[in-house]
Amino acid sequence: MNRAALYQIAENWFEAQNWKPFAFQKQTWKAFLQGKNGLLNAPTGSGKTYALWFPIILNYIKQVDEGKIKKQSGLKAIWITPLRALSTEIKQAAERVITDLGVPMTVGIRTGDTSTTERTQQKNKMPDLLITTPESLQLLLGSKNYAQTFAKCTAIVIDEWHELLGSKRGVQMELALSRLKSITQDMRIWGISATIGNLELAQEVLLGKETDAFKNSVLIKANLPKKITVKSILPKKMETYPWRGHMGLHLLDEVVQIIRKSKTTLLFTNTRSQCEIWFQTLLDHYPEFAGEIAMHHGSIAKETRIWVENAIKNEELKLVVCTSSLDLGVDFAPVETIIQVGGPKGVARFLQRAGRSGHQPGKESVIYFLATHAMELIEASALKKAAAETIVEDRIPYLNCYDVLIQYLNTLAVADGFYPNEIFKEIKQTFCYQNISDAEWLWVLNFITKGSQSLQAYDEFKKVEIEANGLFKINNKRIAIQHRMQIGTIVSDAVLNVKFLSGGYIGSIEEWFASKLQRGDTFIFAGRKLEFHSIKNMIVLVKLANGKKESKSVSWMGGRMTFSAQMSELLRQELYKVNQELLTPELKALQPVFERQQKESIIPNDNQLLIESFKTREGYHTIFYPFEGRFVHEALASLLSYRISLLSPISFSLAYNDYGFELLSDQILDLEALFDNNLLSTSHLHDDLQSSLNATEMARRKFRDIAVIAGLVFTGRPGQPVKTKHLQSGSQLLFEVFRDYEPDNLLLRQAYIETFEHQLEEGRLIQALERINNQEIVVKRCEKPTPFSFPIITDRLREKLSSETLAERIAKMTASYLKV
Structure with a gap:
């Protein structure tokens, strides 16, 4: 069957639905059937699912017609989704096509929600089309005879690639793809992505730098106007x-x-x-x-x-x-x-x-x-x-994630084992590990077989055995079971299930919140007012609360986000318009606020850095306004307070939000003298950051996640999670051992790199300081807090006061500051 006949099958199906295929869908069908790999950039709701299900099914029809494959001969294609919730809809789309076309293909889902019975059935007979997640794909790679499972797979589609790119789940996919390329003969790799700033790089990361897959690939953009x-x-x-x-x-x-x-x-x-x-x-x-x-x-x-x-x-x-x-x-x-x-x-x-x-x-x-x-x-x-x-952010891919690589090698070792030379060639073709050195690879192999230099005396860290033929294999059943339970790169605080005393599951809350509850306390969760009874077997037991007793709202850690670099730039551009009187409806609505700001201080131009200072009963406030986002301001506040303390003995309380940061002290700052001492210089930035932020403590917290991913600590069995404090203490002990006895440990090094690059955004911090050093510094001595400063100084109070008390305090402060 030629391609024209195959395209006609698709065209007829669309016509039967009273639809017309878009140009990007036809382009994708053509490229796929020509044997190409690619990245499809299409907006949500544009029919991107049919853009790739169709050529996969048409290719199957073609192969059956040509006698190349027999019907019902195993896995033909994999569809990766980052969210389990999407799998049912993707399955329905595929089933709709194969049912209407009368194609004898089966569709299955394999995620964390899939029942044990269905998994067993899939083990004996895989569906033709499988919808799964990055973690479940890794579990398949960790099963016996996995090469046979994937041998006849002709396609893999990674949906929502922009969500995986720039995360360790994305690295997980890179590694899985590097293996699948080797064990399949004719696998086409396709990604689907919403609009991001660096689509070309996204394509390179997906397919691997300098690989045949990348050289034989296309980037297809839908170009559909979306109002x-x-x-x-x-x-x-x-x-x-x-x-x-x-x-x-x-x-x-x-x-x-x-x-x-x-x-x-x-x-x-x-x-x-x-x-x-x-x-x-x-x-x-x-x-x-x-x-x-x-x-x-x-x-x-x-x-x-x-x-x-x-x-x-x-x-x-x-x-x-x-x-x-x-x-x-x-x-x-x-x-x-x-x-x-x-x-x-x-x-x-x-x-x-x-x-x-x-x-x-x-x-x-x-x-x-x-x-x-x-x-x-x-x-x-x-x-x-x-x-x-359509100004959107870039997604920055990870490099050299040793923890994910260690987990991946253990996954291969749990299955059929691996030969290091073969796997090293594969991972070198991924974007993440393109620059891994022979010495680093040897260190990783030593780590999984001997527990690294400082852990050689402990058998529990010697997971992989080297067999006589050079095969690296995990033979210990306990180690294998624990590894399979812990596959994945999403590390979060321990959560406890919430159930009614009478039975019935409601949801889950974090351990740190549950640990603060006393019997009889009431809290609002999932739209219900609940009364806490007890914690039993790591389950929070509750009943419906009666009466009008004041209730807490459940809170979760990590609730604060920060501006992206693009968002920061856009916000500064809008703010600078105020002085030019180029006002949007939103800026016009802010006129009363701007008028008060200009009365007390100024609104900066693009060539100015505004610093405000004033005194309240709390002390002397100095507020800086770089408009660079919370994380950059957190680092800047710590950096400047450290540098000032080197010049004179002084202590500060710090506060920051996305607009600026505050240094609060009991003595006034001589800002002019401080600037003469290179307060905002980029010189010695890394060392000063390390000293100012207690980077070791931050790296220690980051190391906990790395230790979990690398399998250094065990998070527990299903329904029996290890408590967060025990995980923390276990990983901290390992951190201290590596720091004191093995300072060149790659996982230790990774903890510091991730702290500076991802948490503190050191690269953005350097760019911010370079921009600030080209601006005029405007210091305004104010009589009282300004509208710009108010959100920052009250943000500090949020850490000390409940929501109700904070609201009352802010109302009083607002009334006081608005008095003429």
């Missing part, structure tokens, strides 16, 4: 807009008006805690919504999440309050409106969420931005520009 309308939710009286806050509940009534006008709305929050609070507040103030609204986040029971997703599709819900758990993939055509509460901190995340409405080709996406405090309206203005000009 995204961004609307800011503004109060009737701007003067009453809060100077700081993080919930946005002051605009509840305006939000409800928008919800009532739409059939279905998704309200996105940045954190699970915020999600819980918004859901509960909506029900408290608008009880008539009961039964029409639901909540969706990653800690809610899977059954509940699936029910919510189906209810959205079936137009049974008016509103869903959600987090990033609904960012990706699932097709919610009925959704008309998106509301984003608070700055999303990145352009790509914002555009991804906007695309959840109008989730069909040619449909307009509408997203409302709800600024939680005045300054966030500048972000709204910046996001409008980004949406209009």
Whole structure:
């Protein structure tokens, strides 16, 4: 059967659906059937799933027609999804095509949710088309005779590649692909990505640098115009807009008006805690919504999440309050409106969420931005520009992740074993390990076989045995079982399941929150008011709470995000427009705030760094405004306080947000003298950072995750997790051993590199200082806190006060500072 006949099969199917295939879909079919690899860049809701299921199925029809393969002869293609929640919809799309075409193919799902019975069935007879996750793919590579399982696989599709790129899960995929290329004869590798700033690099990372797969590849861009309308939710009286806050509940009534006008709305929050609070507040103030609204986040029971997703599709819900758990993939055509509460901190995340409405080709996406405090309206203005000009972030890939490599080698050793020379050639072709040296490779091999230099005396770290023929193999059954239980690169704080005393699973909360609960305490979780009873066998037992007793809202660690580099640049550009009077509607709405800021201080231009100082009963405040994002400001605040302390004995309290940072002390700073001593110099930056931030302590915390991924510490069996404090103490002990007796240990080195490159963003910090050194430094001595400084100085209070007390304190401070 020639290609023209195959294309006609696809064209006829589309015509039967009253659809017409897009040019990018036809391009993908053609490239795939020509034997090419590639990266498809297409917006969500544009039909990208059919762009790749079709050529996979058409290729099968062609091979059967030519007698190259027999029907029902095993695994033909793998579809990788980063989210298990997407697998059902992807399966339905494939089944729709094969059923309509009458093709005798089977489709299966293999994720963490797949039952043991189904896994066993798949082991005996794999489906033709398999939908799975990066972790489950690794588990397949860790099974006996895996080469036979994949031998006749002709394609692998990595969906949402932009989500995996720049993460250790992406590295995991690179390694898996390097093995699959070797054990299959004719495997085509395809990635699907939403728009990112560095698509060409994304293609290179996917296919491997300087490989035959990369040389025989294409980059296909959908080029479908997608209209995204961004609307800011503004109060009737701007003067009453809060100077700081993080919930946005002051605009509840305006939000409800928008919800009532739409059939279905998704309200996105940045954190699970915020999600819980918004859901509960909506029900408290608008009880008539009961039964029409639901909540969706990653800690809610899977059954509940699936029910919510189906209810959205079936137009049974008016509103869903959600987090990033609904960012990706699932097709919610009925959704008309998106509301984003608070700055999303990145352009790509914002555009991804906007695309959840109008989730069909040619449909307009509408997203409302709800600024939680005045300054966030500048972000709204910046996001409008980004949406209009499609300005999105780059994704920066990882290099030399020794922990992921160690886990991968142990996975191969658990299966059929491996020969080092063969595997070394494969991993050298990946982007992540393209520069790994022979000495580093030898160190990794010694680590998995001998436990590294400093752990040679302990048999538990000697996992891999070298057999007489040079095969590296794990033969110890206990080590093999523990390794399979711990495959993966997502390391989070220990979570405990929450169940009713009477039975029934609700969801999961983090161990640190559960450990603070006393019997009789009430807390709000998954939209219910619960009373804590006890923790038994690592399960939090609760019952429904009665009465009006004050309840806590569940909170999770790691809830704070930071500006991306692109978002920071966009925000500065919008702010600089104020002095040029090039005002967007959002900037016009901020006029009362800007007028007060200019009365007390200035609004900086693009060639100025603003520093404000003033005195309150807390002490002397010095505020810097680089507008570079929370993580960069955290590093800058620590760096400057350290450098100042070298010049004179002084101690500081630090506070920072995405706009700037504060140094609070009990004595006034002579800023002019400090700048004369190269306060903002990039010289000796790395050493000063290491001293100022106690980088060893930060690296120690980072090492815990590395130790888990590398298998140095065991996280526990299903239902019996090791407590976080025990994991921490175990990994800390190893950290101290390596630091004192093996300072050239690659995992120790990796902990410091990740601390500086990913947590402190040292590269961005250097760029920020270089930019600042070319600006005029403007120091304004103010009488009282300014609108720009207010969010920063009150952010410090959040660490000390409860939400209610903080709100009262801020209200008093606002009233005081607004007095003329």
